[in-house]
Amino acid sequence: MTLLHKILEESVLEKIRPTKEEYEKRDKLFRKIKEVAVRVLKDEKVEAEVTLQGSAAKETWIRNNLELDVFVLFPVSTKEWLKVTGLRIIEKIAEKIGKYEIRYAEHPYVRLKVEGVKVDLVPAFKVSDGREAITAVDRTPFHTKWVIEKLNEMGENSRDEVRLLKAFFKGIEVYGAEIKVQGFSGYVTELLVINYGGFAEALSSISQWRPPVFVDPGNFGSKAKFLHKFRGSPMVLPDPVDPNRNAAASVSLESLALASLASWRYITNPSPRFYFKPPAPDVKAERPxxxxxxxxxxxxxxxxxxxxxxxxxxxxxxxxxxxxxxxxxxxxxxxxxxxxxxxxxxxxxxLSREVVRIGPPIWEKKHLLSFFTAHDKVLAGPWVEGDRVYLIEPRDVxxxxxxxxxxxxxxxxxxxxxxxxxxxxxxxxxxxxxxxxxxxxxxxxx
Amino acid sequence: MTLLHKILEESVLEKIRPTKEEYEKRDKLFRKIKEVAVRVLKDEKVEAEVTLQGSAAKETWIRNNLELDVFVLFPVSTKEWLKVTGLRIIEKIAEKIGKYEIRYAEHPYVRLKVEGVKVDLVPAFKVSDGREAITAVDRTPFHTKWVIEKLNEMGENSRDEVRLLKAFFKGIEVYGAEIKVQGFSGYVTELLVINYGGFAEALSSISQWRPPVFVDPGNFGSKAKFLHKFRGSPMVLPDPVDPNRNAAASVSLESLALASLASWRYITNPSPRFYFKPPAPDVKAERPxxxxxxxxxxxxxxxxxxxxxxxxxxxxxxxxxxxxxxxxxxxxxxxxxxxxxxxxxxxxxxLSREVVRIGPPIWEKKHLLSFFTAHDKVLAGPWVEGDRVYLIEPRDVxxxxxxxxxxxxxxxxxxxxxxxxxxxxxxxxxxxxxxxxxxxxxxxxx
CATH class of the missing domain: 3.30.70.590 (Poly(A) polymerase predicted RNA binding domain)
Structure with a gap:
């Protein structure tokens, strides 16, 4: 990458680094929610830990995108318990904070808006290892821990590097694991920066990707085994916290291709437009x-x-x-x-007013007969090409x-x-x- | 088949049976050619037999289609001998009869027109069995012999049955092994009638054909072996005279399909038009x-x-x-x-004035670059669908x-x-x- 890239990226970072106020808001809100939660858990006589997870915990969020993922970690029980009792306790906590709604991922959780900030209150189990996860969200605390450790090892720029890649993925609209996007989750984005050692290094690799893409931040090795295990996925990224799971399972071939095309283009044609979608120009349709x-x-x-x-x-x-x-x-x-x-x-x-209909192979005499019965407004034909009959009929629509x-x-x-x-x-x-x-x-x- | 078919076929036969005059002409012409040939062979001091082959010999020709295939059967020698010395002798014979031209099939032969009748003078070797053939035409005398025997066994109608199927194939334009037609040769047509036992029986089978079609008049059996040996051929017919050869090798899938479609149609909708192509109606083009x-x-x-x-x-x-x-x-x-x-x-x-160009997979960065270089008059795009880029450019032509x-x-x-x-x-x-x-x-x- 060139000096031009460096200058551009520095100016981008000035726009996407969280503000001091956001950090304070995060702390204040989490403290407040935790207080309420601890009280409710005491009332309910349930031993559980109230923890901050996600980008707010990892300090990898982008300015104006602060969201709190508050996980209540219950002692291990059944999925059923979590869906009923766990959720009930979570709802009790939410009630005391404000208006909430129940959302459904693999299992239900609660969404609130507190002082303008989106807060997800998620019931989960406290397991001893990511591989023991009973529900998908049980892994999250291990993700948080793993990423924080690695980013700390990488040094003080590491979070800026993550923010640049997140902003890049957001800018080209491949950020997010949800069906709408089928792209790169926050966690996958962090893993990419950790794996390749920085934003520029990640982009350079992405620009040269060829599926199936194998990324191995957990250093498990045995690429062939993983590609076989997760065959069909354009991108295979064994979750460092649980290698039985492909952390990049949601990435579609098209998102992968778009990320690769944009990275490749960015390297030769850097522009803030990769990070920030400008307002659309006035246009008129050139074709129907x-x-x-x-x-x-x-x-x-x-x-x-x-x-x-x-x-x-x-x-x-x-x-x-x-x-x-x-x-x-x-x-x-x-x-x-x-x-x-x-x-x-x-x-x-x-469409043209006439349409060519291709009949069955001539050998299928039963189908051939139905074909002629179904297509009785014949403008031309039948004729034979290869071993099929063809005819032309008028088109209704x-x-x-x-x-x-x-x-x-x-x-x-x-x-x-x-x-x-x-x-x-x-x-x-x-x-x-x-x-x-x-x-x-x-x-x-x- | 119905009475209607019988009446139609009888009236067709009245038009296609050779006349008494054609039989007399055949005899007279062959006698004349043979006389000249015998004299030349004597001069050349070559022992050879002058024989009549083909439909004239088998008496399966159709009225107004009399052609003489006169084979001069030399003692076995090399292909080279036949192409040089054999052909020279054949030319000497031809010279004494009239104007001739040299034609080339697998090897050269001579074509004449005598009293308005097309005569082919073909040099060949007299072998003891079709399987010993040195050139393709050496098999012909065995074809002639085999067909005559079988038709005689079938009884006095057998030649009419052959003539009907020939006229049918001619009428629907699938008669002839040449590249133009890639259809059924005279020999194959005879074999079909012999195999199925008559014209109506042959048509009924053809209407139900499904490739690969296996026809076995020589009763060799082992269908699977032959289908494997001649795999790729839509129709497999081991030559009764030399089962190492597929007598129907020239039949294309399209000719097969057309024959099957027409047979099927003839059974329900008989008409003289299957045998005799009428003059084309006045028409105007309904589309470009x-x-x-x-x-x-x-x-x-x-x-x-x-x-x-x-x-x-x-x-x-x-x-x-x-x-x-x-x-x-x-x-x-x-x-x-x-x-x-x-x-x-x-x-x-x-064509539309604009055309969508499909680029290479995004992963092929070298091809991608050439694609963008080659298509630089871009009206819209690039965009990504699947893992390829697309763009719209103006169309020149x-x-x-x-x-x-x-x-x-x-x-x-x-x-x-x-x-x-x-x-x-x-x-x-x-x-x-x-x-x-x-x-x-x-x-x-x-």
């Missing part, structure tokens, strides 16, 4: 662009909404392509509460809008109200995400 | 249709011309399809002397004609003069084959 939007049915978590949105759009896109729409790009959006949408750009939004309506009507979804579908042709997009979509390249591709 | 025509370089045999025409058109069609032209059908034509042509019908004869010119200019051919290419859009075709092409279904599909 549609917005397909839905209202959401209430009560479904983001994982469900994004999962269904992804499933539906993947199927829709491949159906459109098979029908002859030359789709260039598409993008998903949701506020995770009221609305979801798919934006699609294409070369052509009208030729417009994009009508075609999409027909396809969507055959789908099913819990969280997305498919009957609410609205299809609009976009000329001059107004919303931010849609303007970036129409813009048609990455903001960081300079 | 082009004729790409070439002049031929002189001196190349039909096998070369059709081979090159097929190779070029296969490549052209797949290039056009990949570029986005939605090709429906295409057909090749040549008079085998002066001209060759490819007719192509499509849904669209103009959008018209069919210009596109085809560009593609053709990169091909090579000996027999086809590619620089003579003419590309015409067809609206109301005048030539017969082109009218059938534009008509867009088989004449026998009623």
């Amino acid at each position: 662009t549609y917005l397909i939007s839905f209202t959401l049915n209430p009560g479904y978590p983001p994982e469900t909404i994004w999962g269904e949105l992804k499933r539906i759009s993947r199927s829709l896109i491949s159906t459109l392509r098979r029908a002859g729409f030359e789709i260039t790009r598409y993008k998903l959006w949701s506020d995770e509460e009221k609305e979801a949408a798919i934006a699609i750009e294409m070369i052509n939004d009208v 030729t417009s994009f809008t009508e075609f999409v309506r027909g396809v969507i009507s055959r789908y099913r979804s819990k969280s997305i109200n498919l009957e609410s579908v609205e299809i609009k042709k976009i000329l001059q997009p107004k919303t931010e995400w849609l303007r970036w979509f129409v813009y048609g390249k990455y903001w960081w591709w300079t | 249709t082009y004729l790409i025509s070439f002049t031929l370089n002189p001196g190349y045999p039909p096998e070369t011309i059709w081979g090159e025409l097929k190779r070029i058109s296969r490549s052209l069609i797949s290039t056009l399809r990949r570029a986005g032209f939605e090709i429906t059908r295409y057909k090749l034509w040549s008079d085998e002397e002066k001209e060759a042509a490819i007719a192509i019908e499509m849904i669209n004869d103009v 959008t018209s069919f004609t210009e596109f085809v010119r560009g593609v053709i200019s990169r091909y090579r051919s000996k027999s086809i003069n590619l620089e003579s290419v003419e590309i015409k859009k067809i609206l109301q075709p005048k030539t017969e084959w082109l009218r059938w092409f534009v008509y867009g279904k088989y004449w026998w599909w009623t």
Whole structure:
């Protein structure tokens, strides 16, 4: 990396290092929550430890992104106990602090907002080793401990290095393990910096990645064994705290590719745009662009909404392509509460009035007969190519809008109200995400 | 088969049975040629037998298709001897009969026209068994003998049955082993009738065929062994005279499929159109249709011309399809002397002004760099889908004609003069084959 990179990264760090006030806020809030928790646990006569976890504990958060992960570590019991009694105790603590809601990951936890800061109150078991974890979150304290140790060993810049990589991943939108992103979690980002020894070193490696990517900060070795154990994953990162788990299991091939492309580009074309997404420019659509939007049915978590949105759009896109729409790009959006949408750009939004139908192999006489029965409005054919019959028939639906309506009507979804579908042709997009979509390249591709 | 079929087939036979005059002409011509040949052989002091072979000998020819295959069977020697001395003697015979030309199959022979009848004078070796054949044609006398025996055993209708199947294959244009057709030779047609026991029985089997088709008139058995030995062939027919040879080696999957489709259709929809191609109706093109025509370089045999025409058109069609032209059908034509042509019908004869380019996988950084260098007029992108980059660039050539010119200019051919290419859009075709092409279904599909 060059001097230009150094200067840019220093100026980025000045914007993303947490402020003194944030550190004070963290301490004050955690103290307050712990006090309440300790009192409730005493009332309940339960021995449990109240601990701070996550980026706030590791001091790797980015300015304006302070969140508190407060884990209440109960003596080991059953998952059932945790879901019922553990959660009840957590709710008691939350009640005394403010308004809360119950969230569901592998098991339920509580989310609060305290003095403008998002706080997750998580019930977990206090196990003696990450490998003993009964629920996934039981490993978290060991993650926290492991990362703190390693970052301390790396020296005083280590947290800045982590913050740069987090900001980079956030900036190019591959940060986060959730379905929406299928990218790099905070923990994985920290592990990358620890493994490669710094931000520049990590970026340089990422730019040269080739899947399956193997990263081994825990120094377990036996790459072949791990690649076999976690085969199918584009990225394999044995969790230093429990090597039976692939810490990078959530990273999709596309996120991996995007991270690699952006790193590669950043090395030759550094720019603050990699870290900070600028406001979208005013644009107008250069080719047919549609917005397909839905209202959401209430009560479904983001994982469900994004999962269904992804499933539906993947199927829709491949159906459109098979029908002859030359789709260039598409993008998903949701506020995770009221609305979801798919934006699609294409070369052509009208299909030809005639369509070639490919019949079964001629040898399948039963299928051949059904084919001729099903396709009885023949404009030309049949003719033979290879060992199949072909014919031309008129096409009923030729417009994009009508075609999409027909396809969507055959789908099913819990969280997305498919009957609410609205299809609009976009000329001059107004919303931010849609303007970036129409813009048609990455903001960081300079 | 029904009474309708019987009546139809009887009326077909009345048109295709050889006339008494044709039998007399055969005898008279063969006597004359044999006389000349015997005299020349005597002068040359060579012991050789002059024999009639082929459909004239087997009495399986179709009216107005009398051709004489006269084989001069020399004592066994080398291929070299046959090509030089054998051919010289054959030429001496031909000289005394009339104008002749030398043709080349596996080895050279002589073609004459005598009193309007095509005569092939073929030098071959007299071997004791088909399996001892030194050149391919040495087997022919054994074919003749074998077929005559079997047809005689089958009874007096057997030759009519053969003629019906020949006329059927001719009518649907799958008759002939040459590259142009890649269909059923006369010998294979005879073997099918012998194997299945008649025309109706053969058609019924063909309509139910499923490749690889195994036909075993020689009763060798061991189907699995033959299918393995001749794997890759859609049709396996161990030659009764030499089972080391697949008599149906020339039958392409497409000819097989066409024969099966037509047989199947004939059974439910009998019509004289299966046997006799009617004159093409007046038609006009319903969708963009082009004729790409070439002049031929002189001196190349039909096998070369059709081979090159097929190779070029296969490549052209797949290039056009990949570029986005939605090709429906295409057909090749040549008079085998002066001209060759490819007719192509499509849904669209103009491409979009913009094209999506798919880059290499992101991991191939060297290829990625060349991709961006090669595609520097970017209208949108790059973006990532899966693990590849995509971008949109303007398309230089959008018209069919210009596109085809560009593609053709990169091909090579000996027999086809590619620089003579003419590309015409067809609206109301005048030539017969082109009218059938534009008509867009088989004449026998009623």
